[in-house]
Amino acid sequence: MSAIVRLTRAAVVALTFVAAVAAAFASPAAARPLPTVVLVHGAFADTTSWDGVAANLRGRGYPVVVPENPLRGPAYDAAAIEKTVAGIRGPVVLVGHSYGGAVISNVHNPNVRSLVYVAAFAPAQGEPVQLALDPVRxxxxxxxxxxLQVKVVDDAHAIGGKNIDAYIAADAFHRVFAPDVSDATAATMLAHQRSIAVWANLEPSGPVSWSNTPSWYLVSANDTVIPPASQRFMAGRIHAHTTEVAASHVSLVSQPAAVADVIAAAAAGI
Known part of the structure; x- marks a missing residue:
């Protein structure tokens, strides 16, 4: 083999190696795994309320975790969600619906890179979520x-083992909570309704994670639970990337693709 041929082959090998290295460094995003999305449900619901959104996100390749929210109060519930987040490697997009927004606002973990509020409470430090329902403002x-009804429930975490919980009456559930879903879907949601401790709406929030974490907010423009004006106020206060959807309080059920799009945008911002 001539010296020229050997030199040419060596040059081709070298150029191929350089090109491969350059390509690897030119598109680091392609090599990075997608962040894990953690979906936190709100009051009067359970993890199944996220089924449509979770399926949509998993179809896009996102790992999705849907933990149980105890619905006992922001501090207690945030501690439960913290345990879930602590077991996840890599960046996390933390999403809260309704009361779940108060919970994610009280979660502090460096792996949480984005917060997403879906028709959700975003309280300031020292503020109970009930203030966002002020009928005057x-x-x-x-x-x-x-x-809205109340009942006495067994609660191992409460003094005396009992607590006072709030729930939505069966004859008002579809009309108030989920008016833009079918009768069958509303019936399924009602069957999965979980009550929330009355204290959860009155407990002052601790230091809030949205103060130093990029946030997204999806306003439900037809909401009859958290008024849209309240949602817009909270979204503006936390300087969230804000969009709106023509949906009821349960946009995560009635329009899961729109909700998933906002979560994907938050993930892309990491």
Whole structure:
């Protein structure tokens, strides 16, 4: 083999190696795994409320975790979600619906790179979520008696083993909570309804994670639980990337693709 041929082959090998290295460094995003999405449900619901959104995101390749939210109070519930987040390697997009927004606001973990609020409470430090339902500043919520009911429940974490929980009356659930889903879907959601400790709405928030974490907010423009004006106020206060959807309080059920799009945008921002 001539010296020229050997030199040419060596040059080709070298150029191929350089090109491969350059390509690897030119597109680091392609080599990075997608962040894990953690979906936190709100009051009067359970993990199944996220089924449509979770399926959509998994179809896009995102790992998705849907933990149980105890619905006992922001501090207690945030500690439960913290345990879930602590077991995840890599970056996390933490998403909260309704009361779940108060919970994710109290989660502090460096792996959480983005917060997403879906028709959710985003309280300031020292503020209970009930302030966001102030009928003077933000009229329009239909989540009032007799639609809103209370009952005594067993609660191992409460003094005396009992607590007072709130829930939505069966005859008002579809009309107030989920007016834009079918009768069959509303019936399924009602069967999965979980009550929330009344104290959860009155407990002052601790230091808030949205103060130093990029946030996204999806306003439900037809919401009859958290008035849209309240949602817009909270979204502006936390300087969130804000969009709106023509949906009820349960946009995650009635329009899961729109909700998934906002979560994907938050993930892309990491």
């Amino acid at each position: 933000f009229p329009g919520s239909q989540l009032v008696p007799p639609a």
